Ligand SMILES: Nc1ncnc2c1ncn2[C@@H]1O[C@H](COP(=O)(O)OP(=O)(O)OP(=O)(O)O)[C@@H](O)[C@H]1O
């Protein structure tokens with residue numbers, strides 16, 4: 001599979017009253033053509049900051065540090081003049097923002113809103129744009145009789161389908177979806193994930209899918225990147241990461257999942273508190289919460305290293321050469 005997106009050395013910081021925090025800390029990642037990469041982590045791990053950084057939509061007090069690269073089809077979008085980005089958004093790469101289905105304009109029918117995503121780019125006539133918008137709405141499962149509905153007349157699942165139609169309407173190379181199924185009940189979540197899988201097949205969709213829910217995204221993703229405190233701590237093929245997690249944090253994410261089969265168990269939450277980005281520990285960021293930590297973890301900050309082909313982990317348990 002050829003590489004569509006290649007991100008290297010991405011750092012995004014926020015200035016706060018207590019000082020600067022690094023919400024995205026030296027992230028490298030790639031998405032292949034026709035591939036879905038899942039980005040998974042707890043609340044505050046930096047997923048939205050990563051997604052927004054890739055769109056170059058970070059606003060003060062946030063800032064992307066110089067030196068990172070974001071190659072889309074070989075072109076470094078971080079080097080483009082800022083003024084060129086609006087023309088690229090929606091076309092080169094489209095974002096489905098977190099809670100997008102609640103952010104649809106309440107006073108405009110959904111077909112017109114999807115059409116607006118086309119006319120913003122200025123080339124299509126209103127009539128042609130509306131026709132394309134309706135075709136996309138049918139493609140995502142909204143029947144024609146609902147096209148002129150206002151958002152409040154549609155269910156949450158239907159609204160999320162509209163948001164997905166809006167994201168694909170300009171045929172972007174990459175779709176970045178930030179928590180596209182959170183806030184929906186499990187049956188609707190499954191339907192939306194099925195739609196995403198179907199679009200991947202029918203359109204060779206390339207996507208970065210952000211979620212706090214590892215098992216849910218495992219179903220549709222090809223690969224997973226697990227984030228903790230702004231860093232990627234494990235990446236690999238989705239099913240392998242879920243079935244054989246290596247990093248103790250990934251293991252905790254898997255164990256936090258309620259089991260439907262087998263003996264009844266109490267729901268495990270991940271022990272300890274999420275990290276305070278203002279006061280990160282000197283060694284591994286996960287060390288204070290890690291059940292497998294040993295002495296070196298307090299002083300050595302592990303890098304993300306390949307431990308098997310296609311599998312990277314930032315944990316001293318797997319890095320003999322980094323132990324002191
Ligand atoms: N505008 C901001 N100003 C200051 N700090 C921010 C801002 N936005 C995010 N942060 C901080 O950056 C870190 C990463 O936040 P981010 O929203 O990217 O996480 P997330 O993984 O998307 O979380 P969630 O699952 O809750 O959506 C957090 O510590 C958060 O408090």
Ligand SMILES: [Mg+2]
Pocket residue numbers: 047048049098178
């Ligand atoms: Mg978020």
